[in-house]
Structure formats: structure tokens, C-alpha cells
Amino acid sequence: MTALETQPHSHASGTDSEARPVFATEPRVLGLPASAWPRILAPLVIGVMALGLWEFAVWWNAIPQYILPGPILIGQTLIADWGTLSSSLWITLKITFMALAAAVIVGVTLAVLFTQSKWLEMSLLPYAVILQVTPIVAIAPLIIIWAGDINLSLLICAWIVAFFPILSNTILGLNSADHNLINLFQLYGATRWQTMRYLKLPAALPYFLAGLKISGGLALIGAVVAEFVAGTGGSASGLAYRILEAGYQLKIPRVFAALIMISLSGIAIFLATSWISHLLLRRWHESALKREN
């Protein structure tokens, strides 16, 4: 017998489970993961410094407020005009969210239909692209004339801008389901609906959510741009209308206040869609996992 001979053992115990990947668990500070704080604090510090510099520059050069108001004045205007501005914000946000909802419904429905029928995709997708590449500012006047109702035309404009990323991302997602899994579903005699429900839609979820993140911001931009085009001719009184109005009256602090509200809304929409995406993907998708090496 050779010297190599050892006691026969049937199982090297635990090799499998010990080979599991290790995921990082972080300590939390004030309810947030420790690594999140620098990402919040660093831009905050820069922001405060920039605002300070701005205020100082305005004061030092004695810039009149109808050219560039300082941040403190803008803040005061925001509080003083809160009544008018907040109701305008509400109108703009309502159009934004309705457009986003319509973009999700139409985008996902079209994507599902397109993946069911190549013919449908071949014949309709080019028109979706045309809709996407045509500048909204150029067709907004036409839409306003045709739609009659100003709110409806704003909604249509915002929807046109917002729906394409959802459509194209969802199509990509539906087509990128694992080929072997599709084979497996075929083996088990899955119906089209079952394959869609249990395989293609979940596979498309990360792509759809990436599209949603883009479309959220675009819906807001679409709503504001369309209102700018509709301008004073419309009866709407969204934030864009307030900006135009204040501009004519040289109430520049108010322009800035409205601008800040739009920006903050955009940031809030981005954070909300990112948060939804994180909630839905955190257990399984590569993008939401943190690995420890």
C-alpha cells in the first residue's frame, strides 16, 4: 500500500455552504448605512459654501435684485409667495405624475405587445422613435391647438417626452430573459401568458426601473417645457407660467424661487424612483448588491 493512503472519508463536510458568497452588512448611523453619510454630507457642504459665496458676491458687488438676487432673498420670497407657488407646484406635479403614469402604462403595454408580435414591433416602433426624436417644443403648439383643453395638451406633451425610455428599456428587458430558462419553460409546456408572467416580466424589471428613473425626470421637464410653450395663452398656472409671469414683471427672486421648486421636485422624483428600484431589486439584482472581497 502506498504512503498516501489515508482513512477513507465519504464527505468533506460543509464544502458547499462554506463557498457561499459573502455580502457586506454595514453599521448604521442615525438609521442610515455609515457609507451613505459622506455621500449626503459632501455635496451638502459644497452647496452651503457655494450659497455663501453667492450671497457674498451679490452683497459685495451690490448687484440689483432684478438681475441676480441673493439666496437669502430667494428664500424669503419662497416663504412669502408660498401660497401661489405651492398651488402652481401642485398643478405642475399633477401633470408630471399623470404623464409618468400614462408613460408607464402605454410603454409597458406596447413593449409587451411588441415582444409578442415581431410584425407589430416592425411596423410601430419607427413611429415611436419619430415621436421621441421630434423636439417637443416644435410640436407643442400643434398639440395645444388640436387637443383644445390646455391641461390635456400639457399632459400629452409630457407623456411624449417621458414614454420612450420606458418603452425601449422594457423591450430590451423582455428580450433579455435567459435563453435556457425560455427553453425550460417550453419543456414544461408553459403558455405564452405564463412565460410572460413568470419569466419575461420579472427579467425585464431592472430594465424597466432604469427607464422609469429617466422618465421621471423627463416627465417633469416635458410638463414645464410644454407650459412654457403654452405660455400666457393658456389658463394653466403651473410653475412655468409663474416663471414667465414673474419674468415679465421683473420679479426675479420669484423666478428663482419657482426654479428651485422645480429642481427640488426633480430631485425628489429621482430619489423616489431610485428608492422604488432599490426596494424591488435589493434581494436579487447585481446592481443592488454589495459584495465583500
Next chain:
Amino acid sequence: MDLASLSTPTKEHAAASGRPLVQIRGVSKQFANGTLAVRDVNLGLGTGEFVSLLGPSGCGKSTLLRMIAGLGSPSSGVIDWPTTGHDAGGRPERDLGFVFQDPTLMPWATALANVMMPLTLKGIRKGEAQDRAARMLALVGLKGFESSYPRELSGGMKMRVSIARGLVLKPKILLMDEPFAALDEITRHRLNDDLLELWWQEKFTAVFVTHSVFESVYLSKRIVVMAARPGRVMADLDVDAPYPRDELFRTSPEYAHLCRVVSGKLKEAIGS
């Protein structure tokens, strides 16, 4: 010393095991680009057998396996299921499980939900499906990992989930396409042992595609050696070593001897 022997199966042997579960007759497969992947394969897969399709890459073993599963049809010849029923369209109601080279799990679903998938597709009630899937997971040694997502499992564990999914409908035949090729040797040995035990308990027919001589000899009752370009059957060998096989068999001289013989056959097949 009683050396296990390799023999070419005879007509009587085939008759003894009754009607085969799958009968492959004169099957060829030519792809659209002209490649002749499989040429004139005749093979009967008996009930309860453990058959390995062994050959170099490009010998059409995976193509053959996929055709048995009904993924892609032969260019000529037939794959018959003499003992199973046929649906209205005349297609056999293949009662099979399939394990791919990759675990091919749905990343968004837990281990349990992945194993439940075939049951769900067959319209089995959720409660019952959960029970059956949980039992199957326990059987492949993953009790306690029901709610783990594939990303949280190791390569070997993912393959176990994949095998559990393949077996959850209690199929008559389990087709495996190089399932352990991507795993490290220690994990592969363990999975080989556990697969044999499952096969012994559950009594399904196993068809195992591999390019490893050692794996095929360790597992199989029968080894079909294939050659490439065009893919064809070169030898059909019986492995007359008794089950259950374990680590002792893996280190025995008879195992070494069998591996040598099969290696020789494989070399012939590659050289031809």
C-alpha cells in the same frame, strides 16, 4: 480479485430491461449553417438506467440531449417514447427533467420558488407546490435554504437547486447537460455522490452528458462514447461495477482499470 468488466451490450441485455423508455432511431441533425452535428444515432435508453454520453466537445452530445428533450427536432430519424402517451398533436408527453450546464435559476426568485416553478406551470395549487418543492430541496441537502436567493448560494448549491427543480415533478427521465463541468473537484465529487444516491432512491432514468472519463465511469451503468465531426456513436459500453458506489470505489483499482479502458475508447473516438 473480481474486476468489474466493460462489455458491449448485447441484444439479450436490451431485451432483459424491457421496452426502452426512449428509442432513438437513425437520428441525424444538420444545422442551418450546414454543420452535421449528429449523424445516424441509434440508441435505446432503458428504464432506470444511468447512461453517460461521453465525448469531446463538438461531438453532438448536447445536441442529442436537447433533441431527446424536444428542444429542436432531428433532421432525419425519430426519437420515440414507446411507453408514454401522446397528445392530440401526436407529440409524446415527455415526462422529463432537464439540468443545464449553468444552474439557470431565476435570480429574482428564492430557491423554493425556483423549485416550485415546474409545479406552478403545471397548475398545481400553491400550498401543495410549496410542500413538494420544500421536500425536494431537503432531498438535495438544502433544507434551511428555502428563502435564499440564487445570488446568496454557492455554485454547488445552485446546481443542487437546479437538480431539485429537474426532479420536482418526479419525471421518468432526468437529462443533464454537463451539469458539474464548471464546479471545483471537491464540490463535483460530492454532487456526484449525492446524484447517485438520488438516482438510487428516486429510480429515474438518468442521461448524463460529460467530457470527463472519470465522472462517467464513476456514475454510469452504461457509457455511450461519441466522436466529433460529424457527431456519432463510437462505442456503447456497460460498466459492470455494483452500486452503491462511493469513495472506496473511486479509489479502487477496478475504477482505475475501467477509466483506462474508457479512456482508450475515447482516444479511439477522437483519433477516428
